[in-house]
Amino acid sequence: MIPFVAFIQKEFFHILRDKRTMLILLVMPVVMILIFGFAISTEIRNINVVIVSPNQSESVRQIVEKIEANEYFSVVGTLPSPHQIDRAMRSDRADIALVFDANFEQNASVQLVIDASNPMVATAEMFYLSGIMHAYFTNKLQGILPPQSIGTSVRMLYNPQMKSSYNFVPGIMGLIFILICAMMTSVSIVREKEVGTMEVLLASPVKPLHIIFAKMIPYFVISCVNLATILLLAYFVLEIPMVGSLFWLCTLSIIYIVLALALGLLISTVVTSQVAAMFGSLLGLMLPVLLLSGMMFPIENMPIPLQVLSNVIPARWYIAAVRKLMIEGLAVSYITKELFILLGMTLFLIIIALKKFKNRL
Amino acid sequence: MKRETVIKVDNLTKRFGSFTAVDSISFEVGRGEIFGFLGANGAGKTTAMRILCGLSIPTSGNATVAGFDIATQSEQVKRNIGYMSQKFSLYDDLNVWENIRLFAGIYGMEARDIATKTDVLLQKLNFESERNTLIKALPLGWKQKLAFSVAIFHNPKIVFLDEPTGGVDPATRRQFWEMIYEAAESGITIFVTTHYMDEAEYCNRVSIMVDGHIAALDSPNNLKQQFEVDTMNEVFQHLVSNAKRGE
Amino acid sequence: MATLKYLLEKEIKQFMRNAFLPKMVIAYPLMVMLVMPLVTTMDVRNIKMSIVDNDHSSTSQELINKIGASNYFILETLPESYPAALTQVEFGEADVIMEIPKDFEQNIVSGSATEIQISANAVNGSKGSLGSSYLGTIINDFNTELHKKSATAAPAMLQLLVQNRCNQFLDYRIYMIPALMVVLLILLCGLLPALNIVQEKEKGTMEQMNVTPISKTTFILAKLIPYWVMGFIVLTLCFVIAWGVYGLVPQGSFITIYAAAALFILIMSGFGLIISNYSATLQQALFVVFFFIMVFMLMSGLFTPTRSMPTWAAWVSAFIPPRYFIEIMRNVYLKGSDFADMYAKFLALGGFALVVNCVAVLSYKKRV
Numbered sequence: 001m002i003p004f005v006a007f008i009q010k011e012f013f014h015i016l017r018d019k020r021t022m023l024i025l026l027v028m029p030v031v032m033i034l035i036f037g038f039a040i041s042t043e044i045r046n047i048n049v050v051i052v053s054p055n056q057s058e059s060v061r062q063i064v065e066k067i068e069a070n071e072y073f074s075v076v077g078t079l080p081s082p083h084q085i086d087r088a089m090r091s092d093r094a095d096i097a098l099v100f101d102a103n104f105e106q107n108a109s110v111q112l113v114i115d116a117s118n119p120m121v122a123t124a125e126m127f128y129l130s131g132i133m134h135a136y137f138t139n140k141l142q143g144i145l146p147p148q149s150i151g152t153s154v155r156m157l158y159n160p161q162m163k164s165s166y167n168f169v170p171g172i173m174g175l176i177f178i179l180i181c182a183m184m185t186s187v188s189i190v191r192e193k194e195v196g197t198m199e200v201l202l203a204s205p206v207k208p209l210h211i212i213f214a215k216m217i218p219y220f221v222i223s224c225v226n227l228a229t230i231l232l233l234a235y236f237v238l239e240i241p242m243v244g245s246l247f248w249l250c251t252l253s254i255i256y257i258v259l260a261l262a263l264g265l266l267i268s269t270v271v272t273s274q275v276a277a278m279f280g281s282l283l284g285l286m287l288p289v290l291l292l293s294g295m296m297f298p299i300e301n302m303p304i305p306l307q308v309l310s311n312v313i314p315a316r317w318y319i320a321a322v323r324k325l326m327i328e329g330l331a332v333s334y335i336t337k338e339l340f341i342l343l344g345m346t347l348f349l350i351i352i353a354l355k356k357f358k359n360r361l
Numbered sequence: 362m363k364r365e366t367v368i369k370v371d372n373l374t375k376r377f378g379s380f381t382a383v384d385s386i387s388f389e390v391g392r393g394e395i396f397g398f399l400g401a402n403g404a405g406k407t408t409a410m411r412i413l414c415g416l417s418i419p420t421s422g423n424a425t426v427a428g429f430d431i432a433t434q435s436e437q438v439k440r441n442i443g444y445m446s447q448k449f450s451l452y453d454d455l456n457v458w459e460n461i462r463l464f465a466g467i468y469g470m471e472a473r474d475i476a477t478k479t480d481v482l483l484q485k486l487n488f489e490s491e492r493n494t495l496i497k498a499l500p501l502g503w504k505q506k507l508a509f510s511v512a513i514f515h516n517p518k519i520v521f522l523d524e525p526t527g528g529v530d531p532a533t534r535r536q537f538w539e540m541i542y543e544a545a546e547s548g549i550t551i552f553v554t555t556h557y558m559d560e561a562e563y564c565n566r567v568s569i570m571v572d573g574h575i576a577a578l579d580s581p582n583n584l585k586q587q588f589e590v591d592t593m594n595e596v597f598q599h600l601v602s603n604a605k606r607g608e
Numbered sequence: 609m610a611t612l613k614y615l616l617e618k619e620i621k622q623f624m625r626n627a628f629l630p631k632m633v634i635a636y637p638l639m640v641m642l643v644m645p646l647v648t649t650m651d652v653r654n655i656k657m658s659i660v661d662n663d664h665s666s667t668s669q670e671l672i673n674k675i676g677a678s679n680y681f682i683l684e685t686l687p688e689s690y691p692a693a694l695t696q697v698e699f700g701e702a703d704v705i706m707e708i709p710k711d712f713e714q715n716i717v718s719g720s721a722t723e724i725q726i727s728a729n730a731v732n733g734s735k736g737s738l739g740s741s742y743l744g745t746i747i748n749d750f751n752t753e754l755h756k757k758s759a760t761a762a763p764a765m766l767q768l769l770v771q772n773r774c775n776q777f778l779d780y781r782i783y784m785i786p787a788l789m790v791v792l793l794i795l796l797c798g799l800l801p802a803l804n805i806v807q808e809k810e811k812g813t814m815e816q817m818n819v820t821p822i823s824k825t826t827f828i829l830a831k832l833i834p835y836w837v838m839g840f841i842v843l844t845l846c847f848v849i850a851w852g853v854y855g856l857v858p859q860g861s862f863i864t865i866y867a868a869a870a871l872f873i874l875i876m877s878g879f880g881l882i883i884s885n886y887s888a889t890l891q892q893a894l895f896v897v898f899f900f901i902m903v904f905m906l907m908s909g910l911f912t913p914t915r916s917m918p919t920w921a922a923w924v925s926a927f928i929p930p931r932y933f934i935e936i937m938r939n940v941y942l943k944g945s946d947f948a949d950m951y952a953k954f955l956a957l958g959g960f961a962l963v964v965n966c967v968a969v970l971s972y973k974k975r976v
Binding site for chain 3: 018020021024025028031032035036038039040041042043044045046047085086087089090091092107108109110111112113114115116117118119120121122123124126127130133134150151152153154155156157158166167179184187188191273274275276278279282283291292296297298300301302303306320323324327328330334
């Protein structure tokens with residue numbers, strides 16, 4: 001057992017000595033949480049509106065004022081004719097043009113010309129802007145029309161402030177652990193192969209399996225540190241309530257981390273060069289996690305073959321389970337399916353990786 | 362007979378933090394000389410050589426190589442030297458002639474000269490059949506001979522060899538030294554570090570570095586007389602036994 | 609400069625002989641261009657609806673039918689009660705719950721107010737808000753139709769005509785495809801040069817280069833130019849795929865794109881080389897590059913609009929070169945913008961290219 005401990009120490013020294021990689025490993029989750037939590041969002045903001053109106057009627061002026069007062073829009077100017085809208089959009093000066101009819105006071109006709117390059121933004125802009133104008137007219141026509149008979153009240157479940165970070169934190173976790181565990185282990189094992197030190201290690205009296213475990217343990221520890229960092233940041237900085245069971249969240253995460261380590265080992269047994277290991281991990285792990293796990297893009301929007309494919313991506317199940325536990329605060333009984341799928345995948349990967357590893361020796 | 366001086370080193374020092382790798386060394390090397398640079402691992406010989414090649418900036422002291430100051434004119438120095446490093450230094454994913462062409466081209470040789478000189482070289486080395494072989498497919502001894510030929514291909518004034526025969530069998534080592542002698546006769550100065558004490562005997566003069574200093578510098582015969590021993594190995598053991606820096 | 613020819617020869621031969629790289633230059637664009645557009649759609653479609661109808665009247669049925677007819681919603685089931693619907697949300701079987709109150713029809717007929725309760729699973733923020741907005745619009749329409757039935761002489765109601773330009777059919781894919789080409793260039797032209805010099809360091813050939821009289825600029829140029837050419841090949845391949853598979857051709861001119869690409873690839877490769885210069889091992893270089901690629905992808909407006917960022921983040925994104933190239937690509941492809949429309953973006957790219965590559969040359973140290 002003592003040489004085993006010595007090996008773990010050696011691996012730790014390796015990692016600790018490389019300050020830059022170490023720093024990135026520890027800082028990456030923090031930066032990602034900050035970016036997702038505070039920097040990016042899908043909410044629209046700073047939308048530039050230009051007005052095209054043949055005459056300055058009272059209603060036009062009032063509507064423009066209403067739009068100006070809205071936090072999403074800023075009225076950046078007027079254009080003398082609709083022909084100039086294209087030019088303004090091409091140079092990003094205008095996102096929306098409101099073209100009022102010459103007889104707007106009488107027919108209340110207005111054209112909404114939207115730069116729809118980004119359809120999601122365009123749709124949201126359309127909803128908000130038409131909402132503003134509808135409200136203006138409803139207000140104006142009060143008393144003339146019968147009162148609006150159907151009202152709606154909207155409740156946002158689980159995420160009342162509509163923070164997009166709620167959606168992303170589980171995704172970040174799914175990504176970071178794959179990155180650190182699978183990619184780092186595979187690259188570092190392959191590096192020893194490439195440099196030739198693997199043979200020296202294998203010639204030592206330590207069992208080959210122990211060598212591999214010794215390589216994995218530091219990354220396991222770093223991942224646990226990251227898990228703690230992410231959870232603390234999520235709770236204190238992003239103010240995610242974390243109503244679910246912390247115990248199960250950690251258990252789930254540890255299963256996922258072990259799974260990622262097994263994946264890393266598997267990759268390292270198949271490839272022979274560091275560059276291949278990297279691109280293997282990039283193509284085989286990073287992109288699928290980013291794209292197919294439902295982290296950023298809803299799975300139900302994908303074509304059926306990709307939806308089927310997404311079933312074999314562990315991150316999909318992990319992220320879904322973390323969402324339920326951490327954000328929706330559901331009991332563990334709601335994630336039994338995910339839990340068992342992940343456990344099954346982990347066992348499967350460990351068995352395959354070990355088998356391959358033995359064959360190579 | 363006084364040879365023309367091509368390397369002149371004056372109180373050269375290199376420190377890494379508080380560690381003094383090279384501690385105020387001075388010596389001169391004449392043209393066409395085979396100058397052996399010996400020392401235990403960590404004695405500072407590789408560091409000193411790297412300074413002379415312009416790979417490392419000295420902390421203090423002066424040196425000129427081929428008449429150029431290494432501190433201020435390192436690029437001119439590089440134009441006039443060849444270098445073959447401890448690690449194998451040709452591109453193993455390029456073939457034999459491509460490596461020759463690359464390095465000759467870097468030193469500004471004309472394409473036509475390169476082609477004719479390559480033919481001559483390969484013929485001399487009896488290597489024409491391997492012209493299109495990738496370097497990684499060659500045995501180590503061949504690689505080393507080829508690396509040396511490439512290092513002197515552009516007719517440098519001085520060639521620096523950093524443990525050129527490490528891991529090579531004795532027969533190939535002898536051939537290698539024949540090539541070195543031939544180069545020296547054509548007027549190229551050879552500056553060589555080595556671990557093998559029998560190779561030290563082949564040098565015109567050797568300097569032995571211990572703990573960053575030059576502990577001895579003379580011809581092998583004079584050194585053996587001075588220490589009253591029969592081989593360079595004994596000279597070396599005698600000097601190194603007092604060293605403070607371990608392996 | 610004559611030596612440049614020999615160095616280029618070397619780089620290109622090494623690249624072509626690599627077992628891995630030439631294949632990747634073909635495989636990566638294919639994979640990214642064929643798979644990613646299918647995935648990176650943020651259209652909020654297929655929202656799973658769960659409707660609790662407490663009224664069971666013909667009016668409530670009419671509203672349910674109207675919702676079912678829209679493209680955005682999938683009517684899952686009609687659970688008995690709100691708690692039952694909530695359970696569906698918890699199991700991920702429903703995204704939005706709509707609860708129609710008792711006496712819905714009766715209240716409408718009598719002209720008194722009635723309220724529909726919408727509850728959206730807002731864990732995915734945009735889906736929650738857009739889903740409920742869509743629903744609100746449908747209910748509004750429904751309301752107006754009811755008015756039209758009852759009111760005889762309605763005064764001028766707002767007539768809103770919406771015209772979507774640049775992306776008429778609101779296809780998210782054609783918004784993403786030009787940007788995905790940029791992602792490819794970031795991945796290939798940023799990552800490969802970063803690994804290149806480090807590999808020479810690890811193999812020991814770097815030292816051999818450093819004792820030769822090659823000038824720093826020549827050396828860096830010899831490393832840059834092949835990736836530059838590679839970038840153009842990859843980009844052209846992307847254009848062909850975009851045209852062949854998606855029928856997508858730029859509204860503007862290819863010359864504008866190639867000009868911007870020329871600058872952008874220089875920036876990314878120069879950036880990779882800087883990292884390479886400062887890294888001792890492949891693993892280290894890889895992780896630093898990864899970190900930056902991650903930040904680049906997230907902060908450049910690739911997935912989320914840069915205009916939505918708070919001021920500080922908008923400042924950060926101003927220093928992220930891919931941002932400008934992504935904007936240029938989208939503008940040329942979708943809007944047909946020309947150089948004059950985007951000179952500020954070009955200036956930014958030019959500035960970055962200059963700075964980054966000067967740093968690349970300066971940070972390459974022939975001696976330590």
